[in-house]
Amino acid sequence: MFKVFKTRFEQGYRTMKYPKEPVVLPPSYRGLPVLHSDCDAEVVNKCAAACPQDCINSKNGSIDLGRCLFCGICERVSDGKFVTFSQNFELGSAQREKLITSTGSLPDLAAHSKKHFKKLFGRSLQLRQVCAGGCNNCEADINVLATPAYDLSRFGISYVASPRHADGIHVTGPVTRNMKSALLAAFEAVPAPRVVIASGACAISGGPFFGSSEVSAGLDSIIPVDLYIPGCPPHPLTTLHALLRFFK
Amino acid sequence: MLNLMPIINGKAVKRADLPVFEFEQFREKLLEISRYGYIVQFFGYEDDNKLFVLAVMRLENQLLAGCARLPESYPSLTIKRPKFNLFERELAEQFGVRPLGHPWLKMIRYQPNWRQRPDVFGNNYKEDIPGRYPYFKVEGEEIHEVAVGPVHAGIIEPGHFRFQCAGERVLHLEISHGYQHRGIERLLIKSAPLRRPFIVENIAGDTAMANSISYSQAIEALGGLTVSPEAMTVRTIALELERLANHVGDLGAMSGDVAFTPPAAFFGRIRGEFLNLLLLLSGNRFGKGLIRPGGTVLPTGKMELAAIKAKINELRPEIDHCIELLLTAHTVLSRFEQCGIVSREAAEGLGLVGPAGRASWQSYDARRDFPVERYADLPPCPWEHPTGDVLARARIRAAEISHSFDCLNILLASGGRTETIIRPETHKLAPSAMVVTINEAWRGELSHCLLTDAEGKIIRYKVKDPSFHNWSGLAMALRDEEISDFPINNKSFNLSYCGMDL
Structure with a gap:
């Protein structure tokens, strides 16, 4: 018992002040890209050719954040002339098409969220997470929200074991052919009104697995999605911001 | 007599230098080595429309490689050496060849084979997983079955666990994979x-x-x-x-x-x-x-x-x-x-x-x-x-x-x-x-x-992935344990579903 107290004392209080106080991520973190529209067309073409995810449209100089893995190749290839990645982790969007940006800015999530969700779930939100393929990073960084550093339950948001107890599903992974029916069963088991969240490049667009016959082209090709959270995986702060901004 | 060729970790070799065995001889060789040695790789590949199997074995700190033409059916190695179990099932699933006498021939990832051969497992892939295949069943008046997954109670990957229990005691655990299968090997x-x-x-x-x-x-x-x-x-x-x-x-x-x-x-x-x-x-x-x-x-x-x-x-x-x-x-x-x-x-x-x-x-x-x-x-x-x-x-x-x-x-x-x-x-x-x-x-x-x-x-x-070897270890750990001890055993291994399913 003494050891428990001693270790507890050593560990101290670790929960971050976000969202009351801003968090600054290290410069190496690649968040919301800033696009330079005055960039030479040739440089944009070079970036588009180097992108492993085909997410740069060289015609209008836009990036699809729903496909982007935030690997930073385009920044290195263009030497920062076409794109630089900022440390802004606020990437959530209520509409798929808004994730395709040629300015590097996203509309405020709060303005685009469905108002009735705020009313229904603003004070208490229970989500059922469904992993439908993917690499387990998205799940790992959702789990992190339950650690003392983020302490998600202080916002009245928690992840529950049964879809029957949930207000919605939080889906990760490219929806493999072998997970599709289990995912739909979990979705059907959530009582309406329900919310659907697609988290990570895989759930939004198939991610790095696009083109494989074993995965879908994204969750919204199967069921309608209310909230998209980009990243590979989304930083826990990206998820936290999206949940707070969309529901609170 | 032909022997497997020593190779070095991370050093390329000419494929022409690899010894090519007659399958029966290859099987004998592998059985001999795997008495004390272990399997690093054992997989099929097609070259010039011919089907081959390649093995890389580990014997102490030596790596030995060789290959052979793979027949459409062959006597299973698993009967003699259980470490071949999943490797042979994978081979059967990917290439539609049948290891004769394999004691538990089931698919691993639930996908049709890559050569459009008749399915070894009798699965109809138009049906969603889990399809129609048997689980190992223990029978008796006191026996009950517990099925868990693919969607688990936490924020974790999908997989299916089937326990055969007598009261709290687990007699047998069978683990089913494939839900995370993304077709990585072919996509690469x-x-x-x-x-x-x-x-x-x-x-x-x-x-x-x-x-x-x-x-x-x-x-x-x-x-x-x-x-x-x-x-x-x-x-x-x-x-x-x-x-x-x-x-x-x-x-x-x-x-x-x-x-x-x-x-x-x-x-x-x-x-x-x-x-x-x-x-x-x-x-x-x-x-x-x-x-x-x-x-x-x-x-x-x-x-x-x-x-x-x-x-x-x-x-x-x-x-x-x-x-x-x-x-x-x-x-x-x-x-x-x-x-x-x-x-x-x-x-x-x-x-x-x-x-x-x-x-x-x-x-x-x-x-x-x-x-x-x-x-x-x-x-x-x-x-x-x-x-x-x-x-x-x-x-x-x-x-x-x-x-x-x-x-x-x-x-x-x-x-x-x-x-x-x-x-x-x-x-x-x-x-x-x-x-x-x-x-x-x-x-x-x-x-x-x-x-x-x-x-x-x-x-x-x-x-x-290392999990390919170790999932069987988790199943063994649960034998004769209480079912309530499954979570700590599972965490103590913490194996990868996606690494297994590819």
Whole structure:
């Protein structure tokens, strides 16, 4: 018992002040890209050719954040002339098409969220997470929200074991052919009104697995999605911001 | 008489030099070697419309390779050596060949075979998984069955567990996979070369560093690329940070599963600190985007190395205290001790690898036996007094954490300054060659094997995650245990579903 107290004392209080106080991520973190529209067309073409995810449209100089893995190749290839990645982790969007940006800015999530969700779930939100393929990073960084550093339950948001107890599903992974029916069963088991969240490049667009016959082209090709959270995986702060901004 | 050819970890060989056996002779040879040796790779490939099987065996610290024409059916090796079980089932699933007399011939990932042959398992793939196939059933009046998954109660990957129980006692556990199957092996061949490193990083995200290193070493061997010692240091640092994050996280999860919450909370937070160090190196919390064939592609300077050094100095005593808290609490010990024992015989017979193997008297450690990157310069991980139970698996994690810290101290002292590098992903690969890479990922031996054709195009990309060996270990651990002890046993192994399903 003494050891428990001693270790507890050593560990101290670790929960971050976000969202009351801003968090600054290290410069190496690649968040919301800033696009330079005055960039030479040739440089944009070079970036588009180097992108492993085909997410740069060289015609209008836009990036699809729903496909982007935030690997930073385009920044290195263009030497920062076409794109630089900022440390802004606020990437959530209520509409798929808004994730395709040629300015590097996203509309405020709060303005685009469905108002009735705020009313229904603003004070208490229970989500059922469904992993439908993917690499387990998205799940790992959702789990992190339950650690003392983020302490998600202080916002009245928690992840529950049964879809029957949930207000919605939080889906990760490219929806493999072998997970599709289990995912739909979990979705059907959530009582309406329900919310659907697609988290990570895989759930939004198939991610790095696009083109494989074993995965879908994204969750919204199967069921309608209310909230998209980009990243590979989304930083826990990206998820936290999206949940707070969309529901609170 | 023809013998298997000794090969070296991460060195390419000409495919023409590989001994090609008659299948019957090959089978005898493999049975002989696998009496004391283990399987690193055993997979099929098509070349010139002919079907071959290639084996890479591990005998002490030697690697032996050979191949043979694969007949449409052949007498199973599993009957004599259970370690072939999943390898033969995979072969049957991918190529539609039948191992005759295989005691439990079921598919692994639920996919039609790649040669449009009649299905070996009698599955109709128009039906969704789980299709129509039997589970091992125990019969009797008192027997009941418990089915769990694919959607589990936590935020974890999908898989299906089928328990045959007598009351609380588990008589048999069968584990079904395939829900995470993304078709990675074939996608790696058909997609553009610049996509490959990204697909590899996402085979299993918690093993992104080990997978990237295994892929990079293979391309470096086939493409004749050299890696600077500094870049090798950074890669080894990244691999050790990945190991630390996962072991620390797992000790926390095991603590949580026996309802001892203080270490669960502490370890959970500390795990994140290691991910943040990977973020510092790579811009991604799992290190994605850092390691590429030829070295690393992002700059690492004095500042990053000093920050890592400062952080690990701060975390090491904290972790030591949390481990002491966990492994001296009698409530924890009474749950961990003598729980989920995997005997030496079972571990040997199944060929368990990594910490789970070492907890059951299997000393094999790829860092020691086939050192690559900087491991030849680093001390071996101490390994003593295994007991085969949950406690042994927890203690091995604790020992590896301490060893990782020692390694990081040596690596950080040797410096690892690297620059931003822009390198195209189009490397010219050696024609008609083969390479096998082996790395000790945090779960154990991870191996990639690549074969090229006469034009230097990759014709087969084989990935073997350590979980491929170790899932059978988890099933053995549960024999005769209470079903309520499943969670701690599961966490003590913490195997990969996506690494298994590919």
